Amino acid sequence: MSDYQIFKNIQKHISLTELDKEHLLTLLKVKNVLKKEFVLKQGQTCKKIYFVEYGSLRAFNIDDEGKESTLMFAVKDWWITDMNCFVNKKPALLSIEALENSKIIELDFHLLEEVYQKLPKFERFFRILFQNAYIREQQRALYNISYKTEERYWQFVEKYPEISEKVTQKQIASYLGVTPEFLSALKNK
Amino acid sequence: MSDYQIFKNIQKHISLTELDKEHLLTLLKVKNVLKKEFVLKQGQTCKKIYFVEYGSLRAFNIDDEGKESTLMFAVKDWWITDMNCFVNKKPALLSIEALENSKIIELDFHLLEEVYQKLPKFERFFRILFQNAYIREQQRALYNISYKTEERYWQFVEKYPEISEKVTQKQIASYLGVTPEFLSALKNK
DNA sequence: CTTAAAAATTAAGATAGTTTAAGACCACCT
DNA sequence: AGGTGGTCTTAAACTATCTTAATTTTTAAG
Numbered sequence: 001m002s003d004y005q006i007f008k009n010i011q012k013h014i015s016l017t018e019l020d021k022e023h024l025l026t027l028l029k030v031k032n033v034l035k036k037e038f039v040l041k042q043g044q045t046c047k048k049i050y051f052v053e054y055g056s057l058r059a060f061n062i063d064d065e066g067k068e069s070t071l072m073f074a075v076k077d078w079w080i081t082d083m084n085c086f087v088n089k090k091p092a093l094l095s096i097e098a099l100e101n102s103k104i105i106e107l108d109f110h111l112l113e114e115v116y117q118k119l120p121k122f123e124r125f126f127r128i129l130f131q132n133a134y135i136r137e138q139q140r141a142l143y144n145i146s147y148k149t150e151e152r153y154w155q156f157v158e159k160y161p162e163i164s165e166k167v168t169q170k171q172i173a174s175y176l177g178v179t180p181e182f183l184s185a186l187k188n189k
Numbered sequence: 190m191s192d193y194q195i196f197k198n199i200q201k202h203i204s205l206t207e208l209d210k211e212h213l214l215t216l217l218k219v220k221n222v223l224k225k226e227f228v229l230k231q232g233q234t235c236k237k238i239y240f241v242e243y244g245s246l247r248a249f250n251i252d253d254e255g256k257e258s259t260l261m262f263a264v265k266d267w268w269i270t271d272m273n274c275f276v277n278k279k280p281a282l283l284s285i286e287a288l289e290n291s292k293i294i295e296l297d298f299h300l301l302e303e304v305y306q307k308l309p310k311f312e313r314f315f316r317i318l319f320q321n322a323y324i325r326e327q328q329r330a331l332y333n334i335s336y337k338t339e340e341r342y343w344q345f346v347e348k349y350p351e352i353s354e355k356v357t358q359k360q361i362a363s364y365l366g367v368t369p370e371f372l373s374a375l376k377n378k
Numbered sequence: 379c380t381t382a383a384a385a386a387t388t389a390a391g392a393t394a395g396t397t398t399a400a401g402a403c404c405a406c407c408t
Numbered sequence: 409a410g411g412t413g414g415t416c417t418t419a420a421a422c423t424a425t426c427t428t429a430a431t432t433t434t435t436a437a438g
């Protein structure tokens with residue numbers, strides 16, 4: 001029951017008593033989603049942040065011309081949401097779909113605010129979580145502007161080997177911001 | 190004395206007593222830097238996070254071939270550092286230089302950890318700060334992979350008009366990840 | 379097992395972006 | 409006041425990436 005992955009994840013940065021865990025369990029919603037099922041759809045308001053117990057999700061945007069851009073993948077032990085939507089109540093730019101049958105845990109925005117009040121150490125936990133997320137995105141921004149696609153592809157494969165194996169090449173292309181045709185040509189030269 | 194911009198910045202998200210401010214003042218280091226002066230140099234260890242009281246800074250990387258990439262600009266009321274270096278003690282990928290004579294405030298990593306202990310509401314402040322930084326970078330990542338350079342240029346000008354006026358076109362080009370020649374051609378068509 | 383749909387590959391012609399080089403302009407130094 | 413160096417512009421030749429479209433391969437559903 002309380003050997004959820006999410007507790008291990010939280011305890012990487014703060015410690016939890018059995019009481020904390022019990023309290024949390026009343027606030028979290030565990031959900032099974034099927035492959036191709038949508039957890040969030042572009043345009044909606046996103047009231048929840050998601051944690052992947054097992055399986056994998058993908059967050060992506062589709063623009064007016066139908067072009068798909070993958071913003072991030074989330075595998076086991078990762079958090080994911082459309083942050084601007086979650087925090088600032090903007091319509092979601094992102095859709096989030098399951099890449100395989102997955103077990104996820106939802107945490108509602110208002111319940112999270114409650115958690116911050118009742119268990120202030122969660123401010124610390126999410127401070128560290130967002131700090132790390134910021135570091136990753138800062139690095140990604142630097143790589144995006146300073147390296148060429150070919151280098152970025154190999155860096156991605158090296159950095160996220162499990163993801164590279166799990167997702168299609170088309171999805172990796174849309175994460176890199178190039179066409180699948182171009183990525184295919186890159187690889188096979 | 191205590192009408193520093195940094196206090197206004199902090200009070201956007203948490204409230205500060207006079208005592209808090211006094212305590213903080215003992216930990217912060219106010220510094221004047223001259224135009225072109227370096228606040229941080231690539232390769233060093235970066236032990237501090239910086240806040241801009243007035244003036245402007247630029248964080249950039251120079252790769253092996255000498256190509257310069259601007260990761261971010263910081264104007265009045267902004268925080269800036271090489272986060273991966275600051276948090277994880279990695280050698281700085283970034284240099285940070287003053288674009289004009291500026292007044293900045295330094296906060297040392299270890300003192301910040303102390304602040305978290307003594308004034309836990311600062312966990313909240315930095316949680317919100319990093320949360321917002323993450324949102325910005327997430328958006329930037331999406332724009333980088335989904336829009337073309339021309340659109341990104343005009344979005345940048347629209348989103349950061351003060352910065353666009355203050356910095357050179359060459360620096361904007363290096364923020365967008367294109368050559369100054371190409372940006373010049375884009376604008377004048 | 380079969381078949382339809384999606385993914386991956388290949389290739390040709392178009393567009394986006396780089397490189398190099400030269401000249402104009404402007405700020406700054408002494 | 410003149411010289412120096414950085415920025416901006418323009419252009420030509422080159423490389424990276426896109427678009428389209430046809431072909432093959434893989435995947436998933438009945």
